[in-house]
Amino acid sequence: MDRKIRVFLCKPGLDGHDRGVLIVGQALRDAGMEVIYSGLKQTSENLVEAAIQEDVDVLGISLLSGAHMALIPRITELLVERGAEDMLVIAGGVIPPDDAEVLVREHGVARIFGPGTNTSDIVDFLAERLK
Amino acid sequence: MRDAPKDLYERVLKGDRRAAARLITMVENGDRDAREVLRMLHSRTGRAHIVGLTGSPGSGKSTLACRLAQGYRAAGKTVGVICVDPTSPFTGGALLGDRVRMQELAGDPEVFIRSMGSRGALGGLSVATNDVINILDAFGKDLVIVETVGAGQVEIEIVKYAHTCCVVTMPGAGDEIQAIKAGILEIGDVFVVNKADREGAQRTLADLEMMLETRPGGPGDWKPPVVATVALEGEGVDELERAIERHSAHLLESGMMAEKTEQRMKAELLGILDLMVSREAGRALEEGEGKELVRRMAERQIDPHSAAEEVVKYLLKRAGN
Numbered sequence: 001m002d003r004k005i006r007v008f009l010c011k012p013g014l015d016g017h018d019r020g021v022l023i024v025g026q027a028l029r030d031a032g033m034e035v036i037y038s039g040l041k042q043t044s045e046n047l048v049e050a051a052i053q054e055d056v057d058v059l060g061i062s063l064l065s066g067a068h069m070a071l072i073p074r075i076t077e078l079l080v081e082r083g084a085e086d087m088l089v090i091a092g093g094v095i096p097p098d099d100a101e102v103l104v105r106e107h108g109v110a111r112i113f114g115p116g117t118n119t120s121d122i123v124d125f126l127a128e129r130l131k
Numbered sequence: 132m133r134d135a136p137k138d139l140y141e142r143v144l145k146g147d148r149r150a151a152a153r154l155i156t157m158v159e160n161g162d163r164d165a166r167e168v169l170r171m172l173h174s175r176t177g178r179a180h181i182v183g184l185t186g187s188p189g190s191g192k193s194t195l196a197c198r199l200a201q202g203y204r205a206a207g208k209t210v211g212v213i214c215v216d217p218t219s220p221f222t223g224g225a226l227l228g229d230r231v232r233m234q235e236l237a238g239d240p241e242v243f244i245r246s247m248g249s250r251g252a253l254g255g256l257s258v259a260t261n262d263v264i265n266i267l268d269a270f271g272k273d274l275v276i277v278e279t280v281g282a283g284q285v286e287i288e289i290v291k292y293a294h295t296c297c298v299v300t301m302p303g304a305g306d307e308i309q310a311i312k313a314g315i316l317e318i319g320d321v322f323v324v325n326k327a328d329r330e331g332a333q334r335t336l337a338d339l340e341m342m343l344e345t346r347p348g349g350p351g352d353w354k355p356p357v358v359a360t361v362a363l364e365g366e367g368v369d370e371l372e373r374a375i376e377r378h379s380a381h382l383l384e385s386g387m388m389a390e391k392t393e394q395r396m397k398a399e400l401l402g403i404l405d406l407m408v409s410r411e412a413g414r415a416l417e418e419g420e421g422k423e424l425v426r427r428m429a430e431r432q433i434d435p436h437s438a439a440e441e442v443v444k445y446l447l448k449r450a451g452n
């Protein structure tokens with residue numbers, strides 16, 4: 001069996017930049033993963049539905065708008081509602097350490113990758129967690 | 132977490148999108164249980180109309196798929212979309228971006244979109260795609276759209292056997308039409324010049340129409356129409372829809388539908404046999420006589436064609452026992 005790691009990278013909320021998330025997408029692709037990109041400005045409901053249709057192992061959330069404390073818990077809540085809580089959730093973008101800690105501790109996020117993260121750290125993290 | 136085949140089967144029939152999605156993943160991974168579920172689902176297939184969308188990279192296939200799906204949804208039909216993008220042969224990874232152009236379909240529970248990497252390595256793309264088409268068909272989708280880049284042989288193979296194959300091109304680069312000529316002029320049932328808002332659209336239309344005039348007679352006397360669209364604005368999409376409907380009606384009225392279906396079944400079967408036989412042959416070469424055969428080839432005692440015949444004889448003999 002040839003199992004491949006599938007990742008859905010998404011941009012919830014209103015921010016209009018996807019350079020960062022696309023760089024991560026390319027790194028994951030180059031590491032042999034299948035990366036599906038959502039495009040900008042998606043509602044949480046639609047993102048969760050898309051992640052379910054694509055049956056991904058990983059949901060990667062990129063947020064630069066500052067709305068992470070509202071949007072990320074909403075997304076993980078929806079995943080639980082849909083019975084998809086086994087999906088690994090990671091997030092990146094501009095998320096202060098204090099918020100990051102809360103998201104990981106209380107909202108089911110596996111790991112937050114702050115600005116300046118080396119893409120190889122994300123690759124290694126996913127490869128390790130999905131072994 | 133594993134799902135029992137019977138359980139998955141029932142959930143798919145009940146319209147559980149998560150179950151359908153999981154089953155598709157199992158198909159992509161070559162999971163044996165998937166075959167069991169597909170066997171159970173088979174009696175529920177054969178209802179969907181399958182539309183292939185192929186053509187040069189960036190010609191607007193995904194944008195068109197989105198518009199088409201919207202049109203069919205407005206007419207009360209349910210839609211499945213399968214987007215196949217190339218997998219890198221070097222890393223095995225893929226960046227699947229077709230959903231970006233289909234955002235307007237998000238939020239409609241009657242549209243199911245799935246992105247697939249062509250994976251290549253196992254050579255089983257057409258088999259996997261057919262399986263996914265069958266899943267969406269059994270899942271109750273009235274229309275299944277399959278998008279592939281019309282670049283490689285395999286990608287063309289997939290859409291060739293769709294009920295209605297649409298070949299998408301765009302004005303601009305002069306060799307566009309040349310590219311179409313190489314192999315996909317023959318397979319199109321409907322031709323689309325998208326980005327008709329761009330300069331040169333009229334010429335592309337005219338060139339295409341001229342090339343089609345000299346195309347060897349299509350099956351069942353179908354003369355493929357050429358439709359101009361501006362997918363971004365939705366212009367011409369209703370005409371494309373009508374062309375697809377007309378082609379579908381033509382298939383039924385001319386009796387071509389049965390022939391198309393037979394072609395599709397044959398291609399599907401040959402694809403599966405290809406995989407099965409090469410797997411069996413691969414195994415045979417790892418043991419006793421097969422290993423010996425390879426050794427004799429290396430010693431130049433037997434040529435490869437004769438050796439292959441020996442292997443086929445061996446497999447047939449074994450299958451007979």
Ligand SMILES: Nc1nc2c(ncn2[C@@H]2O[C@H](COP(=O)(O)OP(=O)(O)OP(=O)(O)O)[C@@H](O)[C@H]2O)c(=O)[nH]1
Binds near residue numbers: 190329
């Ligand atoms: N001007 C113009 N641009 C269009 C039209 N339709 C699509 N586009 C743009 O063309 C680009 C490619 O569109 P897609 O729908 O992604 O094309 P595609 O054929 O699916 O591309 P690949 O899947 O990458 O091969 C996008 O930027 C679209 O917005 C159109 O009718 N006119």
Ligand SMILES: [Mg+2]
Binds near residue numbers: 192193194228229278
């Ligand atoms: Mg596309």
